Amino acid sequence: MTDKKPLRVLFCMGINQNFFDAPRAEQLEVWAAFGEMWNGIHDMAGIGVLGNMDDDQSMVGPSDGWPWTTYLLADVADIDTVHAACNLFRTTAVGDGTYKLWRYAKVEARVGRELIVQRA
Numbered sequence: 001m002t003d004k005k006p007l008r009v010l011f012c013m014g015i016n017q018n019f020f021d022a023p024r025a026e027q028l029e030v031w032a033a034f035g036e037m038w039n040g041i042h043d044m045a046g047i048g049v050l051g052n053m054d055d056d057q058s059m060v061g062p063s064d065g066w067p068w069t070t071y072l073l074a075d076v077a078d079i080d081t082v083h084a085a086c087n088l089f090r091t092t093a094v095g096d097g098t099y100k101l102w103r104y105a106k107v108e109a110r111v112g113r114e115l116i117v118q119r120a
Helices: 017-021 024-043 079-091
Strands: 007-015 047-054 070-076 105-112
Touching: 007 079, 024 047, 024 070, 024 079, 070 079, 079 105
Parallel strands: none
Antiparallel strands: 007 070, 007 105, 047 070
16 A cells, blocks of 8 residues: 655746736726635635735746746645646636636646655
């Protein structure tokens, strides 16, 4: 029997140009949807959030890739749970539900394992 360890996952999230082009009222709806997604990840079974980092003060404008706007580091039970967390971008409604969160933001999950360095 093996000791199955959780996956160490860095969820890299970027805000895209659609958010910046949206009127203020729509941006507020996006922010509310982002909060729903963020809390959804925190509350998801099989995810233990370790921390986060927001790069919004030194990274200005849309994120097409690295550097991302914000990061969430978590231990995740399995790859299906990683996929379920990413899927929140596809399913979280913005405002009246015409659009989903992925119109305004994106996610890339970097999956690895905890690095443990043995002491001599």
